[in-house]
Structures are given as C-alpha cells and as structure tokens.
Amino acid sequence: MGKNKKLKSIKVKCKFLFIIFFALLTALLLNTFVVSNTRIIGKSMSPLLNENDWVIVNRLAFLNCDPTFGDVVILKKPDLTNETIIKRIVGTPLDTIEIKNGKLYLNGNLVENDFAKMDENENMSIITVPKNCYFVMGDNTSESNDSRKWTNPFVNNNEITGKVIFKYFPKPRIIK
DSSP states (O other): OHHHHHHHHHHHHHHHHHHHHHHHHHHHHHHHHTEEEEEOOSSTTTTTSOTTOEEEEETTTTSSSOOOTTOEEEEEOTTTOSSEEEEEEEEOTTOEEEEETTEEEETTEEOOOGGGOOOTTOOEEEEEOOTTEEEEEOSSTTTOOSTTTOSSOOEEGGGEEEEEEEEEOOOOOOOO
C-alpha cells in the first residue's frame, strides 16, 4: 500500500505541474499573439496617455480590417528605434497630409481635434501616404517624435503591432 500511495502522490504532483505549465503557456501565447499590456514611456501621447500609464493592446485588431483615422496604435519602426512606439493614425493609404500654420489638413480638409494642435509656425508641404502605409502623430505634438520629423515619415502596415483598446491607471502613491 505504501508504494501505491507514493505512486498516487507522484501522479497528483505531475498533474499539478502540467496544469501550471499549461496555464503559463496559455498566458504567454495570449500575451504574444492576442492581447498585451504596455507601459507608456514618454509624454508624446499626453494628456490621453501619460508617462507610466498602462494600456491593453489588441494584437488582433487589424487582422480583418485596416487601421483608420484616429486609431491609437502600437508599432515597431526598426529604421528608427528598437523600442515600441505609441502614436495616433492621422493619415491612411493614399491620403494627403499637409500642415499649414500649425493646422493639420487631411485630404484638403482642416482637422479640428485636440490631438492635432501644433505651434502656429509649424508647416509641412503636402505629402501623399503611400499604399500600405500610414502617417502617425503623437497627441502632444510639441513633445512627439513622429511622422512629421522622421526621415521616412511613413509606417508600413506590417510595422503596426496592435491597437490600444483600454487604459488603466497606476494606483496613486502617498508620499510622506
């Protein structure tokens, strides 16, 4: 009977370890391919997203559709940095973008949103967003390193890794 008890105990431990392994593998796969959480570093998306805020990113958001004007996306731009970048889509494929006296024009129409406010001295000649590419900006335009400043101002479709779908805030700290 002692041998049976030991064998049963080993089986229970193996099942427990298998469940833990399966749960960790599932969490890893979900975080890699479905949703992930990302911490905001920098001020380029303020006040919508502030430094040290956390966001949930849907990695499957653009599986069956393309990003649209106004989407806040996570992207990788290897010709610029190895870091994850968070920006807002302001130009989609074949759109024309122009900045005149600090005002953003999309396809010849003035964009009137809080995220498009710039210094009135800012200007950019008309450019057309290529097919399968996007033009992105940070909401805090004075602090944002974005398409307006990049040598290659366009983000390829395959560089967009997800869409921000939820923001949660860090717990306030009490400083004594």
